[in-house]
Amino acid sequence: MITYAVALEKGGVGKTALAVNLAAAFRQAGLDVLLIDLDAQASATHWLGIDVAALTADRSALGVFNDALTGRLTASGITDRVITTAGGVHMLAAHPQMAGLPSQLSAATLGGIFLLSEALDTLAQAPPYDVVVLDLPPARGPILGMALAAATRCLAPVQSEDLVIRALVALMESVTQVRGRRVNPSLQMSIVRNKYMPRSGADRVYDELLRDEYKDLLIETVIPVRAALRDSVAVRQDIFHYGGPEVAEARALFLQLVSELIKLDGQR
Numbered sequence: 001m002i003t004y005a006v007a008l009e010k011g012g013v014g015k016t017a018l019a020v021n022l023a024a025a026f027r028q029a030g031l032d033v034l035l036i037d038l039d040a041q042a043s044a045t046h047w048l049g050i051d052v053a054a055l056t057a058d059r060s061a062l063g064v065f066n067d068a069l070t071g072r073l074t075a076s077g078i079t080d081r082v083i084t085t086a087g088g089v090h091m092l093a094a095h096p097q098m099a100g101l102p103s104q105l106s107a108a109t110l111g112g113i114f115l116l117s118e119a120l121d122t123l124a125q126a127p128p129y130d131v132v133v134l135d136l137p138p139a140r141g142p143i144l145g146m147a148l149a150a151a152t153r154c155l156a157p158v159q160s161e162d163l164v165i166r167a168l169v170a171l172m173e174s175v176t177q178v179r180g181r182r183v184n185p186s187l188q189m190s191i192v193r194n195k196y197m198p199r200s201g202a203d204r205v206y207d208e209l210l211r212d213e214y215k216d217l218l219i220e221t222v223i224p225v226r227a228a229l230r231d232s233v234a235v236r237q238d239i240f241h242y243g244g245p246e247v248a249e250a251r252a253l254f255l256q257l258v259s260e261l262i263k264l265d266g267q268r
C-alpha cells in the first residue's frame, strides 16, 4: 500500500482538488484506492457526493481514530466504515466533529502521531487497497504530524505566490522533523504545481525560485487553471465522471501524474 498525504498549511491551493482527482485517476488506472478525508470541512467527502449531514461522527474517519485512541482498532472496524463512491473510489469520510481531533490527539500518548500509521498497518496485513490518499486541512499540528508519519510521500500543491512558497518552506520543516526524529525516516516529498500560470513577471520569478530551490522535488506534470477542476465540485463529481469543457486535458494530466507517481513509488 502506497500512501500519499496531500498537504500544505495555506488554504485554497488545491489540496482537495488534487486528492479527489488523484484518487479517481488511480482508480482509472485500475487500482483500489482509499481516500481519507482528514479535514473537518469535509470538502473531499462532499465533492465525491457523500451526504455529510446524514453521516454520524462514528461512521466517519473519526470513528476509526476513536477506536485507535481506545485500543479497539481492527481491520474490519476500518473497512466497515468505508463508503464506496459512485466513481469507485473508497472513502473514509470526514465529519464536522473532526474539528476536535487535534486536541484529542494532543492529549494522547506521543501526541497520537502513530495513530494513522497503526490504522494503515492494521489494513496492510491483508491490504484491500493499493493506494491511500489523505486530504489534509490547511494547518500545521497533530493531524499533519500523524499524516506525515503514515505517508510514503507527501504531495504539496503549490502556486507561484509568496504566501504559498512560505507555506512550502514550513511544510519542508515538518517533513525534515518527521524524517530526522525517526518518526518516518523514509518519508518522500514532492511538489505539484497546480493552478499554475507562470506568465507574469512576478510569477516567473517564483517559478525560477521553485526550480532553483526544489528542482529535485518538482513533479514534471504541471496542472494549469482549468474550468473542469473548478466546476466539477459544483456537480460533486471527479473529473473522470464530470463531462464539462476542458475535461479531456485535465483527465490526461491526472493520468500522467499517476504514471509519474507509479514510476517514483512503484505499485504495491
Ligand SMILES: Nc1ncnc2c1ncn2[C@@H]1O[C@H](COP(=O)(O)OP(=O)(O)OP(=O)(O)O)[C@@H](O)[C@H]1O
Pocket: 010, 011, 012, 013, 014, 015, 016, 017, 018, 039, 043, 136, 137, 138, 194, 195, 196, 223, 224, 225, 226, 227, 229, 230, 231, 233
Ligand atoms: N487547477 C485548477 N484549476 C481551476 N480551479 C482549481 C484548480 N485546482 C483547484 N481549483 C479550485 O480552487 C478552489 C480551492 O481548491 P481546493 O478546495 O482544492 O483547495 P484546498 O487547498 O483543499 O483548500 P483548503 O485549504 O480550504 O482545504 C476550489 O474551488 C477548486 O475547485
Ligand SMILES: [Mg+2]
Pocket: 015, 016, 017, 039, 043, 136, 137
Ligand atoms: Mg481542502
